[in-house]
Amino acid sequence: MSVRVGAARIRAALVTLISFFVLAAATGCAGGDDERPRVVVTTNILGDITREIVGDETDVSVLMKPNADPHSFGLSAVQAAELENADLIVFNGLGLEENVLRHVEAARESGVATFAAGEAADPLTFHTGQDGGPEDEAGEPDPHFWTDPDRVRKAASLIADQVTEHVDAVDEKAVRANAARYDGQLADLTTWMEQSFAAVPENRRALVTNHHVFGYLADRFGFRVIGAVIPSGTTLASPSSSDLRSLTRAMERAGVRTVFADSSQPTKLAEVLRQEMGGDVDVVSLYSESLTEKGKGAGTYLEMMRANTSAMAKGLTGA
Numbered sequence: 001m002s003v004r005v006g007a008a009r010i011r012a013a014l015v016t017l018i019s020f021f022v023l024a025a026a027t028g029c030a031g032g033d034d035e036r037p038r039v040v041v042t043t044n045i046l047g048d049i050t051r052e053i054v055g056d057e058t059d060v061s062v063l064m065k066p067n068a069d070p071h072s073f074g075l076s077a078v079q080a081a082e083l084e085n086a087d088l089i090v091f092n093g094l095g096l097e098e099n100v101l102r103h104v105e106a107a108r109e110s111g112v113a114t115f116a117a118g119e120a121a122d123p124l125t126f127h128t129g130q131d132g133g134p135e136d137e138a139g140e141p142d143p144h145f146w147t148d149p150d151r152v153r154k155a156a157s158l159i160a161d162q163v164t165e166h167v168d169a170v171d172e173k174a175v176r177a178n179a180a181r182y183d184g185q186l187a188d189l190t191t192w193m194e195q196s197f198a199a200v201p202e203n204r205r206a207l208v209t210n211h212h213v214f215g216y217l218a219d220r221f222g223f224r225v226i227g228a229v230i231p232s233g234t235t236l237a238s239p240s241s242s243d244l245r246s247l248t249r250a251m252e253r254a255g256v257r258t259v260f261a262d263s264s265q266p267t268k269l270a271e272v273l274r275q276e277m278g279g280d281v282d283v284v285s286l287y288s289e290s291l292t293e294k295g296k297g298a299g300t301y302l303e304m305m306r307a308n309t310s311a312m313a314k315g316l317t318g319a
Helices: 002-030 044-054 077-084 101-109 149-166 172-197 215-221 241-254 268-276 301-317
Strands: 038-041 059-062 088-091 113-116 125-127 138-141 206-211 224-230 258-262 282-286
Touching: 038 044, 038 077, 044 059, 044 088, 044 149, 044 172, 044 301, 077 101, 088 101, 088 149, 101 113, 113 149, 149 172, 149 215, 172 215, 172 301, 206 241, 215 224, 224 241, 241 268, 258 301, 282 301
Parallel strands: 038 059, 038 088, 088 113, 206 224, 206 258, 258 282
Antiparallel strands: 125 138
16 A cells, blocks of 8 residues: 555656646746747748847747648647737738737737737738629738738838837847848849749739739739639638639630649649649649748748749749
């Protein structure tokens, strides 16, 4: 009996000790008085941009994992606590982080400084119909502003302003220098994209995607958005048979045979469209809403945009 009682006491002590360390780790992740100031960013695209601006001046915590869908990813209890204890929250807004925005709002109400990058980037609205047909109606603001690097330049400059205003102990000169260096890289990206897209003839400058995600790119670089397999700005919607028929007709009228599908989403819907049009449709994968892990094709925003531009130019020209 004494052996069993002793073993039970040891097990109880181990459970208590493990629980203590788990709680301590969670509290440490959530933030404490002796920690460095912390910027918390919701999406990994904005996280990369923010890290370029902040540099080594403060910690940057990114909530969305690589290859995740910003429309559907959620938070753990520890991540929700990170928001509550942040010095600054950078988020996309415009309805993008559908399962996270309530946590951002709660943090704002508790006094945490927040910055909605999408709302500050001169947002466009997306359209729900196909190719300007009778069903085409202006919808909600489009959250996918990052497909236009010029809007990212504006957002990046404003993020620098927010960091210097709300995060204590940062070196403002260092942050401004980082922002200026990154602004130059974004300007170079825009020039390179213009040169790459110049090879696409006018009659092929039409886009069809899994869902409405490249409206800003189309607006900036002179493309037409014919339609989307999911006629919505969110991957959480689903197409009806009439939606697919409308899109098929729009593609046939425009002579479009290429669909660009999100790499973070299955391509089944685009494959269905291929079947609807007799099989003569190319499906090209793009990194549209999430970065990948480092070294996996789109580890940074700049890398993602260059990969997408090359794939789009090739897909539209048939080169």
